[in-house]
Amino acid sequence: MDLNIRKRELVKEFSPMMVRSSVTLKLWIGLLVAIIALGLVAFVIQVLNGHEATGMRDNVVWGIYIINFIFFVCLSYSGAFIAGILHFFNTPWKNSVLRIVEIITVLSIIVGPIFILLCIGRLDRLHYLFIYPRIQSPITWDIIAIMTDLIGCFIYLYLTFIPDFAILRDNSEDIPNWRKKLYKWLAIGYKDTPSQREKLHKITRTMSAMIIAMAIIAYSVLAWIFSLTVQPGWNSSIFAPYFIVAGLYSGVGVIIIAMFLIRKYLKLDHYIRKIHFVGAGVILLVISLLFGYFTFSEYFSRWFSHKVHDINLLNTLFNRYFWLFIIANYVGVLVPIAILFFKKFRTINSITFAAVIAVLGLWLNRYLIVVPTLETPYLPIQDTRPEFIQYSATWIEWSLSFAGIAAFILFFILIMRLVPIIPMSGIIDIEREQQRKTRIFSKKRK
Amino acid sequence: MKITNSRYSVLILLVGLFINTNSIAQENDVSNYRMLFNFNTTKQHDNSRLLEVSFIARNKKDRKDKIPVYDAEIKFFNILNEDEVLLGASKTSQEGIARITLPENQQYLTDDDGYINFKAYFEGSDAMDEEEDEISVKNLFLELNLEEIDSVKTVTVEAFVLDSLGVKTAVEEADIIISVGGMLSNMNIEEGTIEAGEFEYEFPIGIPGDVNGDLTVNAIIEDHDEFGNVIQKKSVNWGVFDREFVEESNKLWSEVAPIWMYVVLTILLVGVWSNYIYTIRNLFKIKKEGKKLDLETEN
Numbered sequence: 112m113d114l115n116i117r118k119r120e121l122v123k124e125f126s127p128m129m130v131r132s133s134v135t136l137k138l139w140i141g142l143l144v145a146i147i148a149l150g151l152v153a154f155v156i157q158v159l160n161g162h163e164a165t166g167m168r169d170n171v172v173w174g175i176y177i178i179n180f181i182f183f184v185c186l187s188y189s190g191a192f193i194a195g196i197l198h199f200f201n202t203p204w205k206n207s208v209l210r211i212v213e214i215i216t217v218l219s220i221i222v223g224p225i226f227i228l229l230c231i232g233r234l235d236r237l238h239y240l241f242i243y244p245r246i247q248s249p250i251t252w253d254i255i256a257i258m259t260d261l262i263g264c265f266i267y268l269y270l271t272f273i274p275d276f277a278i279l280r281d282n283s284e285d286i287p288n289w290r291k292k293l294y295k296w297l298a299i300g301y302k303d304t305p306s307q308r309e310k311l312h313k314i315t316r317t318m319s320a321m322i323i324a325m326a327i328i329a330y331s332v333l334a335w336i337f338s339l340t341v342q343p344g345w346n347s348s349i350f351a352p353y354f355i356v357a358g359l360y361s362g363v364g365v366i367i368i369a370m371f372l373i374r375k376y377l378k379l380d381h382y383i384r385k386i387h388f389v390g391a392g393v394i395l396l397v398i399s400l401l402f403g404y405f406t407f408s409e410y411f412s413r414w415f416s417h418k419v420h421d422i423n424l425l426n427t428l429f430n431r432y433f434w435l436f437i438i439a440n441y442v443g444v445l446v447p448i449a450i451l452f453f454k455k456f457r458t459i460n461s462i463t464f465a466a467v468i469a470v471l472g473l474w475l476n477r478y479l480i481v482v483p484t485l486e487t488p489y490l491p492i493q494d495t496r497p498e499f500i501q502y503s504a505t506w507i508e509w510s511l512s513f514a515g516i517a518a519f520i521l522f523f524i525l526i527m528r529l530v531p532i533i534p535m536s537g538i539i540d541i542e543r544e545q546q547r548k549t550r551i552f553s554k555k556r557k
Numbered sequence: 558m559k560i561t562n563s564r565y566s567v568l569i570l571l572v573g574l575f576i577n578t579n580s581i582a583q584e585n586d587v588s589n590y591r592m593l594f595n596f597n598t599t600k601q602h603d604n605s606r607l608l609e610v611s612f613i614a615r616n617k618k619d620r621k622d623k624i625p626v627y628d629a630e631i632k633f634f635n636i637l638n639e640d641e642v643l644l645g646a647s648k649t650s651q652e653g654i655a656r657i658t659l660p661e662n663q664q665y666l667t668d669d670d671g672y673i674n675f676k677a678y679f680e681g682s683d684a685m686d687e688e689e690d691e692i693s694v695k696n697l698f699l700e701l702n703l704e705e706i707d708s709v710k711t712v713t714v715e716a717f718v719l720d721s722l723g724v725k726t727a728v729e730e731a732d733i734i735i736s737v738g739g740m741l742s743n744m745n746i747e748e749g750t751i752e753a754g755e756f757e758y759e760f761p762i763g764i765p766g767d768v769n770g771d772l773t774v775n776a777i778i779e780d781h782d783e784f785g786n787v788i789q790k791k792s793v794n795w796g797v798f799d800r801e802f803v804e805e806s807n808k809l810w811s812e813v814a815p816i817w818m819y820v821v822l823t824i825l826l827v828g829v830w831s832n833y834i835y836t837i838r839n840l841f842k843i844k845k846e847g848k849k850l851d852l853e854t855e856n
Binding site: 273307321 | 811814815819822825826829830832833835836837839840842843845846847848850851
């Protein structure tokens with residue numbers, strides 16, 4: 112079939128998903144906007160009253176904001192890592208999941224750093240970080256890493272979008288003028304000529320390799336923010352690889368959840384098939400085993416070392432945070448393993464369920480890394496009011512956290528309104544390759 | 558069948574992991590514990606005498622479960638036949654230790670063989686039975702001499718007891734430990750035997766002392782059947798002081814980061830940003846080619 116006709120067919124197939132708005136979608140968008148609005152109200156209250164409005168105090172200076180920050184940033188790094196791997200090694204089923212991964216990567220790196228800003232007591236002094244940076248500080252490394260990664264992810268995402276913008280520019284009918292102009296501007300004159308295709312392929316491939324390396328470095332820097340301190344529970348030489356594995360664990364989990372929702376609500380059953388879920392499920396199984404191994408090593412060495420402060424921390428974890436510890440490190444690891452280990456259980460629903468458990472478990476794991484350590488400081492706690500000793504998040508923090516998640520989902524929906532979630536250019540590439548192989552095969556037969 | 562078994566295995570594993578060992582109520586009933594009431598005495602370097610009781614409750618089933626008995630009043634007596642002289646009383650600390658120190662000039666009742674009999678007594682409470690322990694020791698004197706004999710640093714220990722007339726009787730045989738004091742604990746440098754009341758030892762060269770080269774030499778008799786614990790010590794300028802300890806300052810508290818850090822960061826950033834520029838340059842090339850194609854189509 113002529114590829115230009117095929118392109119037109121694909122645009123016809125995907126256009127309704129981008130243009131039509133169902134009542135359910137409108138309700139979802141309304142709900143998400145309401146959650147974001149509530150978050151903005153909470154933000155104003157926090158700015159007016161300072162951190163007193165939150166559960167953070169002198170000792171527990173980091174709460175769920177930093178946990179959300181780590182969670183989202185790790186999600187982005189893992190997304191970049193997975194997208195890079197899928198693209199660089201030209202994985203056979205990459206086309207169905209690649210765009211989901213890429214969008215998650217970019218949105219997480221946008222939403223994540225907002226949470227770190229919420230942790231800062233004196234936002235008016237934020238620019239000091241740039242005016243007086245200390246190169247020897249992991250915080251400075253992290254700022255550099257996040258900004259570099261953000262730009263890299265944007266460029267990479269844009270590179271993968273260009274061929275689809277060009278297809279939409281050339282084949283869209285009955286779309287508003289602004290959309291036409293936008294597609295034309297974003298497609299930067301891409302005509303899918305062999306020369307343009309080769310150039311784009313080359314730079315996309317280089318960028319995919321680069322973002323894998325960048326993700327590993329940025330992950331490590333994020334882990335070093337904790338592990339280069341001498342705090343019990345943080346000062347660990349395996350924190351960087353542990354963060355990488357944990358990030359991949361949450362990343363694959365969120366990708367599976369996104370695949371499930373997109374497949375269900377956009378009715379893309381023939382593009383996102385069971386094989387994709389099983390593949391992702393097996394990867395989740397391998398990572399869950401690794402994550403479990405790292406978690407065990409981490410706590411086992413602390414328990415075995417018998418250092419006073421480590422033991423104090425473990426006592427806190429096994430008493431005050433007992434159930435959270437069980438849910439995060441037992442349920443969050445063993446349930447996905449139990450589900451994914453047996454072939455019979457590997458259905459789309461159960462794999463998604465395992466992914467949800469993994470993501471929730473991992474968020475709690477982050478909570479247990481941050482809060483209990485800050486509740487067991489080296490120096491005795493000066494202020495003995497309960498809220499100074501023990502942290503509990505206020506409604507302000509929860510509102511802003513949910514606002515972050517809502518913003519993530521809302522932006523995801525908006526991006527899906529701009530380009531199809533299944534890359535059309537990927538489908539065309541596959542069909543072009545098939546045609547080429549057929550031509551070679553028929554020539555040989557002659 | 559296999560799958561059913563596997564399912565049950567997973568279920569049992571999960572249920573097992575959910576059991577909180579901390580949530581099982583501890584049986585803290587006194588009847589579950591055996592009382593360990595240990596009494597000992599140490600004659601110290603200034604000839605004062607330390608009487609010490611260790612009072613610990615140990616779980617009968619779990620021998621690792623030990624709880625010190627706190628705030629129990631222990632009375633210390635010097636006894637001879639029916640006579641009991643109260644020497645003092647002390648309450649046990651949080652570690653379960655009660656101790657008193659008797660001065661050098663303390664007068665003791667001694668039996669015909671020269672033994673001083675001590676008794677430590679806890680009169681009991683509503684929950685706990687009375688406890689007591691006795692020990693008998695002879696009043697041993699240790700004389701520690703640190704001298705250079707023919708340029709050889711020599712440790713000489715003389716051990717004797719005094720009878721009622723003040724006549725010295727040399728100790729026939731007793732094990733002795735020579736140690737030097739350290740920052741955290743004593744370091745044993747020789748273990749030997751006092752014979753005919755004397756022990757001589759050539760002090761090794763190169764033992765670290767303090768800043769001035771001073772060190773403390775201890776002569777210790779431990780858990781002796783006749784004498785209990787006896788300690789004697791003296792300071793002497795026999796130690797060596799090699800170098801001054803230089804405290805390492807935290808390098809990253811400096812105003813400027815180490816050069817290597819700048820180099821690594823620069824290499825990484827230059828590498829990444831060069832690639833970004835290269836990518837953007839190629840995008841412009843793609844755009845240029847597109848424009849060219851547009852113009853050709855228009856013409």
